[in-house]
Amino acid sequence: MDPTERLRDALRERAEAQTPPPFPRSRVAEVRLKQLSYLGMVVVVALAVVFGGSWSVSRVFGENGVPAAQQPPRPTRLYVLDFAPGGDGLRGRAIAVDATDRGGEVTQSFDLGADPDMTLSPDGSRLYAVSHKDNANVLDVFDTTTGALVQQTGVSRYQGTTGAHIAQKIVTSPDGSRVYVLVGFPEDGGANTQSIATFDVVSGALLPDAARLGGCGAAPTLLPTDSTRITVVCGEAHEVRFLTISSTGAVADEDVLQLPPNEHGVSDSSGNTFELGTVRGSDLAPDRRTLYSVTGDGRVFEIDTAEHSLAGTHDLGLSPGESVSMPQVKTSPDGRKIYIGVGSPFSGTDAPPVTADHVLFVDTRTWRRLASIQAGELWSFTVGSRGNRIFGIDHGNGNLVAIDASEGRSIGSLGAFGSRPMAVYAGN
Amino acid sequence: MKQTEESGLAAPSRIEELYRASSPRAYRVAYLLTGDSEVAADLTHDAFVKVISRFSHIRKPDAVDAYLYRTVVNLANGYFRRRRLERRYAQAHPVKELTPSHASTADERNDLWVKLQSLPVRQRSALVLRFYEDLSEEQTADILGVSARAVNALVSRGLQQLRTQEG
Numbered sequence: 001m002d003p004t005e006r007l008r009d010a011l012r013e014r015a016e017a018q019t020p021p022p023f024p025r026s027r028v029a030e031v032r033l034k035q036l037s038y039l040g041m042v043v044v045v046a047l048a049v050v051f052g053g054s055w056s057v058s059r060v061f062g063e064n065g066v067p068a069a070q071q072p073p074r075p076t077r078l079y080v081l082d083f084a085p086g087g088d089g090l091r092g093r094a095i096a097v098d099a100t101d102r103g104g105e106v107t108q109s110f111d112l113g114a115d116p117d118m119t120l121s122p123d124g125s126r127l128y129a130v131s132h133k134d135n136a137n138v139l140d141v142f143d144t145t146t147g148a149l150v151q152q153t154g155v156s157r158y159q160g161t162t163g164a165h166i167a168q169k170i171v172t173s174p175d176g177s178r179v180y181v182l183v184g185f186p187e188d189g190g191a192n193t194q195s196i197a198t199f200d201v202v203s204g205a206l207l208p209d210a211a212r213l214g215g216c217g218a219a220p221t222l223l224p225t226d227s228t229r230i231t232v233v234c235g236e237a238h239e240v241r242f243l244t245i246s247s248t249g250a251v252a253d254e255d256v257l258q259l260p261p262n263e264h265g266v267s268d269s270s271g272n273t274f275e276l277g278t279v280r281g282s283d284l285a286p287d288r289r290t291l292y293s294v295t296g297d298g299r300v301f302e303i304d305t306a307e308h309s310l311a312g313t314h315d316l317g318l319s320p321g322e323s324v325s326m327p328q329v330k331t332s333p334d335g336r337k338i339y340i341g342v343g344s345p346f347s348g349t350d351a352p353p354v355t356a357d358h359v360l361f362v363d364t365r366t367w368r369r370l371a372s373i374q375a376g377e378l379w380s381f382t383v384g385s386r387g388n389r390i391f392g393i394d395h396g397n398g399n400l401v402a403i404d405a406s407e408g409r410s411i412g413s414l415g416a417f418g419s420r421p422m423a424v425y426a427g428n
Numbered sequence: 429m430k431q432t433e434e435s436g437l438a439a440p441s442r443i444e445e446l447y448r449a450s451s452p453r454a455y456r457v458a459y460l461l462t463g464d465s466e467v468a469a470d471l472t473h474d475a476f477v478k479v480i481s482r483f484s485h486i487r488k489p490d491a492v493d494a495y496l497y498r499t500v501v502n503l504a505n506g507y508f509r510r511r512r513l514e515r516r517y518a519q520a521h522p523v524k525e526l527t528p529s530h531a532s533t534a535d536e537r538n539d540l541w542v543k544l545q546s547l548p549v550r551q552r553s554a555l556v557l558r559f560y561e562d563l564s565e566e567q568t569a570d571i572l573g574v575s576a577r578a579v580n581a582l583v584s585r586g587l588q589q590l591r592t593q594e595g
Contacts, residue, residue, distance in 0.1 A: 004559060004587065007544070007555065007559050007587075008559045008560065010538075011541075011544075011559060011560040012560065014460065014541055015560060016456075018459045018465060019455075020451045020454075020469065020472055022447075023443070023447040023473065024473065027473055027476075028443050030477055030481075031477055031481050034477070034481035088576065089575040090576065090577065114578075115578075132577075
């Protein structure tokens, strides 16, 4: 018999013997409570419209549902990463959007392959993207002014990797001289096979060697601190690696900082206590020396990337119903605040939230909460180039949304850009 | 969901009715992915709560099945991610292994079932959706959040691994 037919039979035999248990009555109440909260929100808005009158409504919400009095003088350039412009998931694109509080205007569109990631040069003149085209990883370099593709370089089969190794992330060094590409094998979460490929911007070529990241675990965060040094946050391994990349692209020097163990004891159904204690998101302070790594249970590790040491641990004091979503941590341009996306673990499990339903503003000197802004279901967010706006992608409706970072309040939707928007990046 | 559309709040009987109508397929997929009926029940309940609580946001009510699939698969991925962390950080703690309840049965289908449980979760998910649910590569890709080409690769590697294990 055909192996796939045998597999079908085995699956059907197993599945058809299964009957779902009834839905617990206690969870019916949970559903109604959640629906009620949504209904309450609708009622509040309706009452505001009915009793507030058109003048006050427009004054509060503005013409397009955004505050009328807070319009920035000029638009902020953003790039929305769209994963499925054709609806097939086989290609992606980056959409340049000039955003104001009234909405956004598309100014450019950059065609990419599947599963793209992107980064910008420090001056915003170049857009670097990795994606998959014809079963190969491709690094595209675009001129952001003209929209022209100025260079295309293959990253697949780089240093012995195969087409199955997926280019997952791309970041630029602070001086713009190098672009680093995280290449990993998706099947094992990159546990042992991830590496960093280095693209030299001046020569326009990939360096011959790769920096191996064995044992780092899935989805590490790459944060270049200068032209040759990268801080790598390995969330699953619960450690931070400080790498110096040589002129050939290999690791010239490496140091490892093991993060403190979980102390806050968030237990799962088996009685184990570590899931929410792992790092969910990280960002560098503007000085590029201080690193903030935030765990799911709300601890912030303050790390000195020059000394390779832990400078402090701060507790955000999250309530039991809150958990830091991944990977949503951004530092304000002045370094005084850190913005942290927080959601609720899936009810009845400890499964970490992948979207944030609110954004915490935290003072990096006192570590007190300054604000908590309701934000829908944010996939990702970024801080605009002027630092006064946070922009995010709402997973619920695909909209680009804005938050006033100065006053700590939600501005609302700026419109939908792309068919499956997954991330937003700040331009210049 | 007439009542939900009109008032925004579904009656308990309506919630249970919707669960009875929509949960069997999601529950069976959850079971095939995890190999554990209790875990499958938890994942299905969680997925249902998540989907139905926001039912008024769903533009096409008849798409509940698709949302349930997607949510169950996502929750299963989270479940396995958590288990990997558990193994990594708590080797001192005994962890219940996801052994199928009839793993010792020697017939060929059970043998295949046991081997399926040893595959990486993404491969297993792709195989279950393609060969149990008979979804197309595009539909499977949509649920798994990957490209159709990636699904093709996952299925090929999964089948290859099953054949290799069969020796």
